[in-house]
Amino acid sequence: MRHHRLAAVSAALLLTGGAAGSATAAAPAGPARPAAASAEVPAGVSAGVAVFDRQTGAFTEQLNTSTRFRSASVVKVLIALDHLWGLDHAPDSDRAWLEPMLRASDDGAASAYWSDRGGAAIITRMVDRLGLRDTAPPPGGYEGYWGYTALSARDTVTIYRYLLDSAPSPVRDFVLGNLRQSTRCATDGFDQHFGIAGAFEKPWAVKQGWSGSSYEKGTCGPPRTAATARTRSAGPAAATDVDLTRPALHSTGTVGVGDRSIVAVFTLHPVGTPYGKAYTDIGRLARSLNVPGASRPAGWRFGTWSDHVNVRPGPGTGNAPITQLPAGVEVLVGCQARGEVVNVPPYTNEWWAYLPQYDGWISNIYVNSPDNKMPDVKDC
Structure with missing residues (x-):
């Protein structure tokens, strides 16, 4: 099922600076950049x-x-x-x-x-x-x-x-x-x-x-009930x-x-x-930086939506979360697999994304992708 959800599109616009209604607003960023270039400073930064x-x-x-x-x-x-x-x-x-x-x-x-x-x-x-x-x-x-x-x-x-x-x-x-x-x-x-x-x-x-x-x-x-403020x-x-x-x-x-x-x-x-x-x-x-000696991780980068998205140890909700993502952050996806069906009305998705930098999984329902299964991303 294709799901161009408004929340996902809004998050994608926040991450990419795209125009409202753009057909590519929720598209993945593609494979991780293999080569370096001169500093590319995002707009407004x-x-x-x-x-x-x-x-x-x-x-x-x-x-x-x-x-x-x-x-x-x-x-x-x-x-x-x-x-x-x-x-x-x-x-x-x-x-x-x-x-x-x-x-x-x-x-x-x-x-x-x-x-x-x-x-x-x-x-x-x-x-x-x-x-x-x-x-x-x-x-x-x-x-x-x-x-x-x-x-x-x-x-x-x-x-x-x-x-x-x-x-x-x-x-x-x-x-x-x-x-x-x-x-x-x-x-x-x-x-x-x-x-x-x-x-x-x-x-x-x-x-x-x-x-x-x-x-x-x-x-x-x-998950925490409160967070300590940075005091000084x-x-x-x-x-x-x-x-x-x-x-x-x-x-x-x-x-x-x-x-x-x-x-x-x-x-x-x-x-x-x-x-x-x-x-x-x-x-x-x-x-974007030219960093001699650096090794860059392989994978595909996608935006996410929703607050406090749980990163799980496997493609299901049966185990306690490892951590939670910063709201709307872009993540590196290594592969994807079918797992537990997740319902966030009116959407349903059984595909899960593996995040190698967290050694954990998130439901694809929280990934800014035009389909339940992310295009071009390999199966795990």
């Missing part, structure tokens, strides 16, 4: 991008590299490095705080270190130590908001180059080792495997950042050269065997942008 190839010592992408963005949780790398400065290893007593801060972007840990180590003085010290050019502490009146630290794409590359090339090897291995174990679900319930983590196969190491009043509360992981990475806007108003979504880290490429992608989105839309847009931007 402001971006700062840098990709540095450590093998050649040259940048392959540079776009607004000195533009300063509020860092959101990317600053947690600097907080960790400041705490470990002068040490030749990460003390066992710190692992209970540092590991969740780096892997799951835990805000409580960041706030504790920020308070204990002098707040803005952390940034001042790290600017001097690493020779950062654009990084600055939060503006006056917002000293407690560590997420308002100003950071640029080129300074982010400098930070990762220090980690890879100059930091004591136990510190390097500890910090990057935790970033390689980035959890899909952050402590506050947001799905943080956007950008680099969604565009490229492992090995990668990532530190992500997000901040925006329009972002719905996180629903990543098993958001706040009222201030008069500053760093935009504190538009929703931010950032993806930074290393990609490829031997951490060949350093990637920094900073994005700001129009006021009111939902998390799933920003997640999709930064993913499209990341996939």
